[in-house]
Amino acid sequence: MSATALDKPANPALRRWLDFCLLIAGLVVVWYLLHLWAGDVALTSPYETVTKLIHLLGQDWFWPHVGESLVALGYSLIIAALGGLGLGTLLGIHRLSGQIAEPILVALYALPKITLYPLILLIFGLGLPAKVAFGAIHGIIPVTIFALNAVRNIKPVYLKTARVMRLTPLQAMRTVWVPAALPEIVSGQRIGFALTLLGVLLGEMFASQRGLGFLIMNAIGLNDVPTIMALALLLAIFAVTVSSILLAIDRRLQSRS
Numbered sequence: 001m002s003a004t005a006l007d008k009p010a011n012p013a014l015r016r017w018l019d020f021c022l023l024i025a026g027l028v029v030v031w032y033l034l035h036l037w038a039g040d041v042a043l044t045s046p047y048e049t050v051t052k053l054i055h056l057l058g059q060d061w062f063w064p065h066v067g068e069s070l071v072a073l074g075y076s077l078i079i080a081a082l083g084g085l086g087l088g089t090l091l092g093i094h095r096l097s098g099q100i101a102e103p104i105l106v107a108l109y110a111l112p113k114i115t116l117y118p119l120i121l122l123i124f125g126l127g128l129p130a131k132v133a134f135g136a137i138h139g140i141i142p143v144t145i146f147a148l149n150a151v152r153n154i155k156p157v158y159l160k161t162a163r164v165m166r167l168t169p170l171q172a173m174r175t176v177w178v179p180a181a182l183p184e185i186v187s188g189q190r191i192g193f194a195l196t197l198l199g200v201l202l203g204e205m206f207a208s209q210r211g212l213g214f215l216i217m218n219a220i221g222l223n224d225v226p227t228i229m230a231l232a233l234l235l236a237i238f239a240v241t242v243s244s245i246l247l248a249i250d251r252r253l254q255s256r257s
Helices: 002-006 014-039 046-057 062-093 096-110 115-126 128-152 156-164 171-207 212-219 225-255
Strands: none
Touching: 014 046, 046 225, 062 096, 062 128, 062 212, 062 225, 096 128, 115 128, 115 171, 128 171, 156 171, 171 212, 171 225, 212 225
16 A cells, blocks of 8 residues: 555545544443443433333324424524524624623623523413523523624625625625624524523423423432433434534534635
8 A cells, every 4th residue: 555545634524423433432331331330220321211212202192292392492493593693683783782782691691591480481471482482582692692793793895895886784784794694603503502402491391291391300200210311312312413413504604704
């Protein structure tokens, strides 16, 4: 084999896939060792957890809870993504408003949202609207902050080009502001997704009779460790899958910018 062939770098996609498999294998090993140390009372083994998850997926009563969580998450993501993008873009365009609003948004972002839950229940009552509101509150602020900074950091040459071309504000936003800020906006959407999912689950845990969060809270009350672990694994797989897709989009946009 020639020296050129030896020096040739491996396929990046294959290398990432191998790294991912090694990471998963390492996590499984650590999980199993923790199971041996803590025992079934605190942590089920990987095999038992997967078996329990497969059993849950085969139950007819389980899927309405999954559907309830997905519906609440979908509505929350729409509100957080579109609302945060629109508000952040407007604040980024109007510099003074952005400078005033940014420290307020950062302070609200640091506020534990669970303290607002009694107010949300008072306004929306129990059920789907409260979960959607709680999820959207978690996600909309980081999306707004990322969009604000993305628009504010657009290269001045783009803005001068828009003025030279005499674009209307709507045309400039659609053809200049949003495309130029898109990589950072996608990063904000990725963070917003994770926090929105967290908000929906917390909403289901504290004031709901349906959804995966409700099942987790019910399992905690019954000390049903296998169910807790199975639901945690399901949510982890879902969150990692969606976040990986958004991260791949983010990297592609960053490479083009």
